[in-house]
Amino acid sequence: MARDGRARLLEELSGVSRRYMASYALFNQAVADHLRLHPTDVQCLNLLALEEGPVTTGRIAELTGLTTGSATRLVDRLEKAGYVRRERDATDRRKVLVVTVPERIAEFGRMWDRLGGGWYALFDDLDESQLGVIVDHMRRTTRFGAEQVARLRAGDV
Numbered sequence: 001m002a003r004d005g006r007a008r009l010l011e012e013l014s015g016v017s018r019r020y021m022a023s024y025a026l027f028n029q030a031v032a033d034h035l036r037l038h039p040t041d042v043q044c045l046n047l048l049a050l051e052e053g054p055v056t057t058g059r060i061a062e063l064t065g066l067t068t069g070s071a072t073r074l075v076d077r078l079e080k081a082g083y084v085r086r087e088r089d090a091t092d093r094r095k096v097l098v099v100t101v102p103e104r105i106a107e108f109g110r111m112w113d114r115l116g117g118g119w120y121a122l123f124d125d126l127d128e129s130q131l132g133v134i135v136d137h138m139r140r141t142t143r144f145g146a147e148q149v150a151r152l153r154a155g156d157v
Contacts, residue, residue, distance in 0.1 A: 037081060045078065045105070048084070057072050065150070078098075
């Protein structure tokens with residue numbers, strides 16, 4: 001592809017990416033409004049559902065990029081809403097774990113299933129190689145986003 005074609009595509013990608021991120025942020029806000037949660041709380045629930053088991057509030061801070069104080073307030077809100085509970089770690093009683101409430105997480109999952117029912121169909125016309133490019137792109141942008149969050153929090157902008 002000609003260099004000017006690549007530059008044009010990168011410029012288009014920049015605009016499309018910004019629209020994609022805005023669209024997802026607005027979708028996330030609508031889901032949060034529906035659940036009567038904060039948008040960050042919705043994403044924390046999403047991340048907790050991907051974890052292997054109970055986590056500490058410190059781990060939630062790592063997952064979300066929040067300070068430990070903000071993560072504690074987030075857990076307070078999720079606990080009040082009935083999505084999580086705090087339990088003492090059986091092996092280290094000093095440690096408090098955040099445990100998801102299975103019934104509430106299942107409700108959360110069913111809502112995502114209803115909203116995302118046609119999501120897989122978006123990729124019906126793509127082959128494995130094309131899907132691989134999308135997966136790689138999402139992994140790379142997730143890492144890049146985390147790096148930029150760290151930069152912002154450090155005042156490095």
